[in-house]
Amino acid sequence: MRKMKAISNWLIAIIVIIFLVAGIVLYFYVKNGFQGNTTTSGSQSNTSSSNSIDVTKVSASLILGGSTFINPQMQAWIQTFSSKYPNIQVTYQSVGSGAGVNNFIKGTYDVGATDVPMPSQLWRNATNARGSVITIPDIVGGVAVIYNLPGFDSTKYGNLNLTADILSGIYLGKIQYWDDPSIKAVNPNYNFPHQRIVPVHRSDGSGTTFVFTLWLYQSSQQWKSSGVGYGYTINWPVDSMGALAGEGNDGVTAYVKQTPYSIGYVEIQYSIANNLSPAAIKNPSGNFILPTPSSVSIALSSLNISLFPKPTQDWSNLTPLLLNSESPNAYPIVTFSYLVIQENYSDLNKAIALYVFLNYIFTQGQSQGNVINGYLPLPDNVRQFVLNEIKLITYNGQQVYKMINQT
Amino acid sequence: MKSKVIFVLTLACLLFLFFPFSWILFDLIVKGLPVILSSGINFFTGIPPIPGDGIGGIGTVIEGSLFIVSIATLISIPISLLTSIYIVMNEGKKLSRISRFLVETVLEFPTIIVGISVFMIFAVGLGLGLNGLTGAIALGIIMIPYSTVQTVENLRQAKEQYLEVGYSLGLTDSRVVRLLISEGREGVTTGILIGLAKIFGETAPLLFTTVTSFNIYLRSINSPVSGIPVLIFNYAFSPYDNWHDVAWGASLVLALIVLLLFILTRVTTRRR
Amino acid sequence: MQKRILIATLIGVMAMISLVFSLVGSLVYSSIPSILALKSTLFLYYLPAIYGSLVVSIVAILLAMPLATGVAIFISEYLPRKIRSIFISINDLMASFPTIIYGYWGLYELGPFLNSTLFKALNTYLGFIPLFSTQPSTGSYLLASIVLSIMISPFASSLIREVYSKIPYIVDESVYALGLGRWEVIRIKLLYSRRAILGGMTLAFGRGLGETVAVDLTVGGAFSISSSLLSPGITIPALIANQFGSAFTQLEISSLFALALLLFIIGVSFTLIAKLLILRGER
Numbered sequence: 001m002r003k004m005k006a007i008s009n010w011l012i013a014i015i016v017i018i019f020l021v022a023g024i025v026l027y028f029y030v031k032n033g034f035q036g037n038t039t040t041s042g043s044q045s046n047t048s049s050s051n052s053i054d055v056t057k058v059s060a061s062l063i064l065g066g067s068t069f070i071n072p073q074m075q076a077w078i079q080t081f082s083s084k085y086p087n088i089q090v091t092y093q094s095v096g097s098g099a100g101v102n103n104f105i106k107g108t109y110d111v112g113a114t115d116v117p118m119p120s121q122l123w124r125n126a127t128n129a130r131g132s133v134i135t136i137p138d139i140v141g142g143v144a145v146i147y148n149l150p151g152f153d154s155t156k157y158g159n160l161n162l163t164a165d166i167l168s169g170i171y172l173g174k175i176q177y178w179d180d181p182s183i184k185a186v187n188p189n190y191n192f193p194h195q196r197i198v199p200v201h202r203s204d205g206s207g208t209t210f211v212f213t214l215w216l217y218q219s220s221q222q223w224k225s226s227g228v229g230y231g232y233t234i235n236w237p238v239d240s241m242g243a244l245a246g247e248g249n250d251g252v253t254a255y256v257k258q259t260p261y262s263i264g265y266v267e268i269q270y271s272i273a274n275n276l277s278p279a280a281i282k283n284p285s286g287n288f289i290l291p292t293p294s295s296v297s298i299a300l301s302s303l304n305i306s307l308f309p310k311p312t313q314d315w316s317n318l319t320p321l322l323l324n325s326e327s328p329n330a331y332p333i334v335t336f337s338y339l340v341i342q343e344n345y346s347d348l349n350k351a352i353a354l355y356v357f358l359n360y361i362f363t364q365g366q367s368q369g370n371v372i373n374g375y376l377p378l379p380d381n382v383r384q385f386v387l388n389e390i391k392l393i394t395y396n397g398q399q400v401y402k403m404i405n406q407t
Numbered sequence: 408m409k410s411k412v413i414f415v416l417t418l419a420c421l422l423f424l425f426f427p428f429s430w431i432l433f434d435l436i437v438k439g440l441p442v443i444l445s446s447g448i449n450f451f452t453g454i455p456p457i458p459g460d461g462i463g464g465i466g467t468v469i470e471g472s473l474f475i476v477s478i479a480t481l482i483s484i485p486i487s488l489l490t491s492i493y494i495v496m497n498e499g500k501k502l503s504r505i506s507r508f509l510v511e512t513v514l515e516f517p518t519i520i521v522g523i524s525v526f527m528i529f530a531v532g533l534g535l536g537l538n539g540l541t542g543a544i545a546l547g548i549i550m551i552p553y554s555t556v557q558t559v560e561n562l563r564q565a566k567e568q569y570l571e572v573g574y575s576l577g578l579t580d581s582r583v584v585r586l587l588i589s590e591g592r593e594g595v596t597t598g599i600l601i602g603l604a605k606i607f608g609e610t611a612p613l614l615f616t617t618v619t620s621f622n623i624y625l626r627s628i629n630s631p632v633s634g635i636p637v638l639i640f641n642y643a644f645s646p647y648d649n650w651h652d653v654a655w656g657a658s659l660v661l662a663l664i665v666l667l668l669f670i671l672t673r674v675t676t677r678r679r
Numbered sequence: 680m681q682k683r684i685l686i687a688t689l690i691g692v693m694a695m696i697s698l699v700f701s702l703v704g705s706l707v708y709s710s711i712p713s714i715l716a717l718k719s720t721l722f723l724y725y726l727p728a729i730y731g732s733l734v735v736s737i738v739a740i741l742l743a744m745p746l747a748t749g750v751a752i753f754i755s756e757y758l759p760r761k762i763r764s765i766f767i768s769i770n771d772l773m774a775s776f777p778t779i780i781y782g783y784w785g786l787y788e789l790g791p792f793l794n795s796t797l798f799k800a801l802n803t804y805l806g807f808i809p810l811f812s813t814q815p816s817t818g819s820y821l822l823a824s825i826v827l828s829i830m831i832s833p834f835a836s837s838l839i840r841e842v843y844s845k846i847p848y849i850v851d852e853s854v855y856a857l858g859l860g861r862w863e864v865i866r867i868k869l870l871y872s873r874r875a876i877l878g879g880m881t882l883a884f885g886r887g888l889g890e891t892v893a894v895d896l897t898v899g900g901a902f903s904i905s906s907s908l909l910s911p912g913i914t915i916p917a918l919i920a921n922q923f924g925s926a927f928t929q930l931e932i933s934s935l936f937a938l939a940l941l942l943f944i945i946g947v948s949f950t951l952i953a954k955l956l957i958l959r960g961e962r
Contacts, residue, residue: 063537063618063631075457078622091620091631094641098925105927106531122927196814203900205925232925236902239727242813242910245900246644247921253646258791259817273459274646410861414757420749421766424836427829428773431784486698489691496688506692509699515950516702517889519916520939523923524705527932548698555695601775608777611891614920636779640892643783651787658780669772 052405053352058087060353065093066100066113067207068248069267070337073139073375074113077365081357088353094248098205098232104340105129110354112340113138115207116214117315119231124314132343135315136389137336138361140300140322140376143212144271144278144291144333146256147263149178152190159280161186161288164219164332170263171199171216172226173238178261186288196242200255200264203245205232211335212265215323219332268296269374283332284324295331296376302327305381311389312343336378344394351395352404358390359401432662439659442652450656455621455638458647465657467621471632474625475543475617476607482547483554484599490551491558491598495566507559514552521548522612530616539625539632542617546606554602561594597672604668608661610636635661703943710940713933725938730904731820731912732942735894736887738824738908739831744880746828747835752865754836755844767837774833782893785826786818790897793822798909813907818899821908826897827887835883842875843868874956881953885946891916915942 064074071094078090093100097114104112105126117135118126126133145162154160166182169175175182179192202209213230216223228234236243244259246252249266253274256264268291271278280288289295302325309315315338322334339358345351364370366377378386393400443450446462453464490506497503525545529535535544618631621638635657642654713721722729754766794815801811846868854864869876899911900921913921919935926932 059626061623061626061629061631065618072458075622079457082622089623089626089630091618091623093619095619095924098927102925102927103537107534108530108537125927198816203902203921205922233922239901239903240905241903242816242905243901243903244817244911245902245913245921247900248644250645250647251900254644255817257646270646408860408862413752413862413865417749417753417757420746421753424746424750424829424832425769425773427789428769428776430788431776431780434784434788435780486691486694489688490695492684493688493692502692506695509696511950511954512947513699513702515885515889515946517891517916517939517942517946519889519891519919520706520943521702523919523936523939524702524709527709528701528705548702551695551698604775608775608779610777610779611916611920615923636777636892639779639783640896643779643786643896654783658777658783661777662780665775665777666772669768669775673768 053403055352055356055404056085056087058349058352058356060087060347060349061089061091062110062350062353062357063091063093063108064111064113064339065095065103065109067097067115067337068094068250069097069115069141069208070113070139070375071249072269072273073372076370076372077361080364080370081360084360085356088357090357094250096202096204096232096248097207097210101126101340102205110341110350113337114340115141115335115337116210116319117338118340120314120316123316126340130342132312134311134341134343134389134392136311136339136341136358136386137378137382138339138386139337139371140296140334140378141337141374142268142291142296142299142331142334143208143215143265144268145263145265145281146253146271146276146278148256148260148276150260151193154277157187157190159277159288159290161282162279163282164216165222168216168220168223168226170197171201171236171238172222172228173241174222176241186282195261198259198262199236199238199243200252200259200262201236201238201243201245202233202252203247206248207232207337208249208265208267209233210319211323211333214320215333218320219324267374269372272374281332283328283330284326285328285330287328289329289331291331291333293376295329296334298327299325299330299332299334300376300379301325302330303379303382305385308385311392341390341393343392344397345400346396348395348400351393351400355390355393355400356404358393359387362386362390435655435659435662438652438655439657442656443659446656451660455653456649458645459649461649462653462656465621465635465638465653465660467624468633468635468638468657469660470625471539471617471621472607472634472636474632475539475546475613475634476603478540478543479546479550479606480599480603482544483550483602487551487554487558487598487602488595491555491562491595494555494559495562498563510552510555510559513548514556516549516552517611518549518609519611519614521545522615525612526615536629537616537618537631538629539617540629542613542634545612545616546609549609549612550602550606553605554598556598557601558595558598561597565594600668600672604665604672607664607668608636610634610640613637614640706936706940706943709933709936711933713930713937716930717934721934721937722941725915725918725934727902727904728913728915728918728938729941731898732888732914732916734820734908734912735823735827735898735914736884738821739827739887740880740884742824742828743832743835743883744876747832747879747883748839748869748876750832750836751840751843752869755840756861756865767840770833770836773830774837778830778890778893781826781830782896785822785893786896789826790817790822793825798822802909809906810908813905813910815909816899816911818897818911819909820898820905820912823894823898823912823914824908826893827890830890830893831883831887834886835879838879838882839872839875843872846871878953878957881949881956885949885953888942888946888949889916891920895920915939 074092100112101114101118101122103109177194178197179194210232213234217230244255246255249270252264252266253270256262278291280290282288299322324332362383366383371377391401446464450464452466454467456463494503494506522545529544530537530541535541613634617633619637619641621633623631625632639654639657642650798815802814805811851864854867894914895917898917901911902913915938923935926935
C-alpha cells in the first residue's frame with residue numbers, strides 16, 4: 001500500500017495534465033464550430049467525372065426536420081421514395097418549424113422544413129453557417145380552426161362560423177365563453193351553452209402559429225393593436241386563463257379531441273385525419289368558407305409567381321403571400337410550406353441523394369395519387385420554378401443533376 | 408384499538424401505492440398485447456405505420472434501442488468499473504471520498520440536461536450529428552453513476568468478507584484485488600444490469616441527441632436511429648388512435664425488457 | 680501488477696471526474712451569457728416554470744411521504760418473511776420502471792379517470808378554495824403531482840425501510856414489556872427513523888424536480904402561474920424539452936441553460952441536506 005501511495009501522486013499529476021490538455025483542445029474545437037453536416041454512410045458510388053453516376057447505387061442518410069404541418073405528407077413521400085431507392089435513407093423529424101430551422105442552421109438537419117420562409121435574421125444566420133441556402137416551396141396547405149363543442153352538430157346546425165375578430169378575442173382572453181354575443185351573432189341557429197372556452201395553442205416553435213398569428217395580425221385590428229404580434233412563438237395572453245399548449249400539430253389536435261369546449265388551430269390534414277369538423281372562417285369578401293381542396297386552390301389562383309425572389313435570397317417578405325385572397329370563395333388562411341437546403345456540398349453522396357429525393361417530391365410526389373387528403377399540390381408554374389431551384393445543388397461547384405443517370 | 412387502526416392505515420398505504428402499478432400492468436397487457444398479437448412477428452421486425460392507418464411494427468426502434476444501449480454500456484462500463492474498484496479499494500482516502508461524492512452528485516443530474524449538453528458539445532460542437540451514437544453518449548453518461556453506486560455497494564460487501572481473509576493469508580495487493588473482482592463479479596454484473604434497466608427506459612436524453620422519427624434501420628455507426636421510449640413519447644402526444652395502439656404495444660415490450668433485466672439482477676444477487 | 684491496476688483505476692476515476700466537471704462546467708459556461716445580460720429578469724420571466732416545478736414536486740412529496748412511510752411500516756411490521764421479499768421486489772421494480780410508461784398511462788388512463796371523478800368533485804364541492812377553483816383540465820399540476828408521487832414513493836419507501844427494519848428487536852420488546860401495543864411500537868420506531876424519513880423526503884424531492892417526460896405529458900404545458908392545482912402549468916424540465924429545439928439566439932439557449940443550472944443547484948442542495956440528515960441519524 002505504501003508503494004501505491006508514492007506512485008499515485010505522480011500519476012495523478014500526469015493524468016490530470018493529460019485531461020486538462022484534452023479539455024482545452026475540445027474547448028477550442030467546440031468554439032470554432034463544426035464543419036457543416038451530418039451523416040454519411042456506406043459505399044461510395046463510382047465517381048468518375050465523365051461517366052453518369054448510377055443513382056440506385058448511391059448510399060446516404062438524409063435527416064430532414066421541422067414543420068409538423070407537413071409531416072403526414074412527408075411521411076407518405078418518404079415511404080414511396082424508400083421503396084424505389086432503398087439505399088437512400090430518409091427520415092423526417094416532426095418537431096415544429098422553429099426547431100427545424102434551428103437545427104438546419106446548426107447543421108444537425110440536412111433539410112429544414114418551415115411553414116413560413118425564415119425571418120430575415122435567421123436567413124442571415126443560415127447563410128453564415130451553411131453558405132448559400134435555397135428556399136423551396138413544397139406543398140400547399142391551410143390552417144383550420146378545430147373545436148370541441150359537445151352537442152354541436154354541423155350537419156344539423158350548419159358550420160360553426162368564426163371571424164378573425166372572434167378568434168382574436170378568444171386568444172387574447174377577451175372572449176371567454178361560448179355564448180359570447182359575438183359568436184352568437186354569426187351563428188344564430190345554435191343555442192350556445194354558458195361554458196368557458198379552452199383555447200389550445202402550440203408549446204413549441206411553430207410555423208403554423210406563425211401563419212395563424214400573422215393572419216390574425218393582418219385581419220383583426222384588435223390583435224394588431226394588442227401588441228402580441230406574430231411569430232414562431234408568442235406570449236399568449238390566455239396562458240393565465242387555463243389555455244393548453246400542445247406539442248406539434250399533433251399535440252394541439254390531441255388536446256382539442258380530449259378537452260370539451262376547447263378550440264385550436266391546426267393544419268387542415270389534421271382535422272381530416274381525426275374527423276374533426278373545422279370552422280368556417282370569414283374571408284375578405286365577407287363569406288364564411290370551410291377549408292376544402294377547392295377553397296384552398298381558389299386562394300392559390302391569386303398567386304403571382306413573379307413575386308418570387310431568387311432561390312438563394314431572403315424569402316421572408318413572401319410570408320403573407322396566400323393569406324386573405326380576394327376571391328369570393330377562397331379560404332383565407334392558406335400557405336405554402338417550405339424546405340430550406342444548403343446549396344453547395346462537399347459530400348457527393350449526400351448531394352446526389354438530396355437532389356434525387358427532392359426531384360422525386362416535385363415530380364411524382366406532386367401527382368394526384370401521391371398528395372394526401374388535406375394538402376394541395378403545387379401549381380404547375382411553381383413546380384417548374386422549384387425544379388429549377390433544385391438544379392442549383394452543387395458538389396464542389398459542379399451541378400449535381402448533370403452528374404447523374406436519371407431513371 | 409389504535410393498533411388495529413394503524414394496521415388498516417398502513418395496509419391502505421400499501422394498496423394505494425401498488426394499485427396504480429397493477430393498473431398500469433393491467434393496461435399494458437390489455438392494451439398492448441392485442442396490438443402485438445395483431446401484428447405478429449411483424450411487430451418486432453416491421454416499420455411503424457403512417458398516421459391513422461395500421462399497426463406495422465417497432466422493429467426499427469427495438470434495434471435502435473439495443474444498439475444505443477450497447478454502445479452506451481461500452482462507454483460506461485470501463486469508467487464505472489474502474490472507478491468503483493478505486494473507491495472501494497482506497498476507502499477513506501480523500502480521492503476516494505471525492506469520487507464518491509461526485510458520482511452521487513451526477514446521479515441526481517436531471518437527464519434532460521445531460522441530453523441538451525451532449526447535444527451542444529457532441530452533436531453540434533463536434534459535428535457528430537443526431538444519431539444513435541450521440542444518443543449512446545448521452546445514455547452512457549447517465550449510466551455511469553447508476554452502475555458505479557450499485558457496484559460500490561456490492562464490492563464493499565465482498566470486500567468486507569474477503570479483504571481480511573486475503574491479507575491475513577499474506578496475499579499481495581493485486582491478488583487481493585483479483586480475488587475481490589472475481590468474488591464481486593455478481594456485484595459488478597448487478598451494477599451493470601441496474602444501469603441498463605435505467606437507461607433502457609430513459610427518454611429525455613435521447614430527445615435532443617438522436618432523431619425522433621422511426622423509419623430507419625441501422626446501417627452504420629451513425630445511422631439516425633432512435634429508441635423505444637422516444638417512439639412512445641412521440642406517439643403519446645399524437646392524436647392518432649393507431650399510433651396510440653402502437654405506443655401501448657411498445658410500452659409492453661419495454662416493460663418486459665426492464666422486467667427481464669430486473670429479474671436478472673435479483674438472480675445475480677445471491678446474497679441478500 | 681499493482682501499479683498497473685492502480686493506473687487503470689485512476690484513469691477511470693479521472694475520466695469520471697472530468698466527466699462531472701465537464702457537465703457542470705458546460706452547464707455553467709452556457710448559462711453565463713444570459714445571467715449576465717438579464718440578471719434577475721431572467722428568473723422572473725421563467726417564474727411560471729420555477730413555480731410549476733416547486734408546486735408539482737412539493738405536492739408530490741406531500742402525497743408520497745405518508746404513502747411511502749406507511750408502505751415501509753407495513754412491509755417491515757406485518758408481512759411474514761417470505762412474502763416480504765416479494766413485495767420488496769415489486770417495490771424496487773416500480774422504482775426502476777420506465778418513467779415514460781408512467782407518463783403515458785397518466786395522460787390517457789389516470790387523467791381522464793381523475794378528471795371525471797376526484798377532480799370534478801374537488802372543483803364542484805371545494806371550488807371556493809383557490810386550490811380547486813378551476814375546472815378539470817387534460818393536464819394539471821395535481822395530475823402531474825399524483826403521477827410523480829407514484830413514481831417516487833417506491834424509492835422513498837425503500838430508503839425508509841432500510842433504516843426502519845434495522846431497528847433492533849429489543850426496542851419492540853421493551854415497548855411490549857411496558858404493556859403497550861403495536862401502535863406504540865411503531866410510534867417509537869418512527870421516532871427513531873425520523874431522520875431517514877426526512878432524508879428520504881429530501882432525496883425524493885430532488886429526484887422529482889428533475890423528472891421530465893412523465894411530468895411533461897401530464898402537466899398541460901401552460902406557461903402561466905395559477906393558484907389552482909387543477910389548472911395546467913409547466914415545469915422547468917418540461918419547458919426545456921418544449922423550447923430547446925427552437926431556441927435560436929444565443930440568449931435564448933443560454934437562458935434555458937441558466938434555468939437548467941437553477942434546477943441543478945436546487946437539486947444538489949436538497950441532496951446534500953438529505954445526506955447530512957441521514958448521516959447524522961446513523962450516528
